[in-house]
Amino acid sequence: MxxxxxxxxxxxxxxxxxxxxxxxxxxxxxxxxxxxxxxxxxxxxxxxxxxxxxxxxxxxxxxxxxxxxxxxxxxxxxxxxxRLLPHAPLERIEVRRLVAWFHEKMFLDVTEHLVRERIYKRYMRANQGGGPPDATALRAARSNIRYHLKYIGWLAKARNWLAGERLTHADLAAAAHLSVADYLGDVPWDEDEDAKAWYARVKSRPTFRGILADTMPGMPPSATYTDLDF
Missing domain, CATH: 3.40.30.10 (Glutaredoxin)
Known part of the structure; x- marks a missing residue:
């Protein structure tokens, strides 16, 4: 198990x-x-x-x-x-590069701020760092997400999936970070149709159902979160 x-x-x-x-x-x-x-x-x-x-x-x-x-x-x-990590070494390089981009750069630019300020702090005591959200951090995250959304859109327009012809770790990494921001209503989907169409494809997979079932007491998801045709 x-x-x-x-x-x-x-x-x-x-x-x-x-x-x-x-x-x-x-x-x-x-x-x-x-x-x-x-x-x-x-x-x-x-x-x-x-x-x-x-x-x-x-x-x-x-x-x-x-x-x-x-x-x-x-x-x-x-x-x-x-296979979600390609066999070919050169293809693996691109997948790993993008996974690192989303898990490191997008996390530091966007999702770390959103999760800490809007979710974790709700449950943290003052001596643990809890308190009201930092407005400056949230403004930075909401500004930075536009850059990452455009990059995802650029990749999705040039390729079938983000790293190439097949679904890989890269798509799941990007979707994981966007899903958190989408729950909070912090993704400006109207700014990039290619990114939106790609995310709709990933979100429509049966494997995404568990993520879409997540809810947080006192904070319902955005209108687009569970909508597969958003």
Whole structure:
């Protein structure tokens, strides 16, 4: 049995949930609130970051990129021509480049601010860093997302999927980050039709249903979040 330590609105966790769904794996989901610094979770990942994957007789795998590589190495061949990390080394470079772009640059520019300020802070005590959202951080995130949306649109217009002809880790990584912003209503979809059309394709996959079912008490999703024809 695979266990995934995650937070429902952590974009890196959402990436792994999408990846597991594409492999047909339904993990046991264990929610972690990293600001609580749970000793049991720290024993799994001293960095105190989600996600972490555990599997019987296997050391815990911390971090989205490590988990994704582990799943490809242990299950990737079974997908044959639907493998989410391509066989060819040069194709893998482009997929990994884009995954790093979304998990690192887009996260620092956009989703880290949105998640921390609008979601995590709702549950954090003052001594944990909780409090009202930082308006400056939110303005920066809402400005930066336009740049990332245009880049996704440019990739989607030039290629069948973001990294090439087939769905890969790159599409799932980008969709995971956009899904969090979309829940909060912070994606200006009217600014790039190519990005919007690509996201609609990803969001319409059966493997996305678990993500679309996520809700947060006291904060319903935006009108576009579960709408497949938005």
């Amino acid at each position: 695979i266990q995934l330590y995650h937070h429902p609105f952590c974009p890196h966790s959402r990436f792994i949930r999408l990846l597991l769904a594409e492999y047909g794996i339904e993990p046991e989901l264990i929610e972690v609130r990293v600001w609580e610094r749970d000793p049991d979770f720290l024993a799994l990942n001293p960095a105190n970051e989600t996600p972490v994957l555990t599997e019987e007789h296997v050391p815990s795998a911390p971090g989205a990129s490590i988990i994704a590589e582990y799943l490809d190495e242990t299950r990737g061949l079974a997908l044959a021509d639907r």
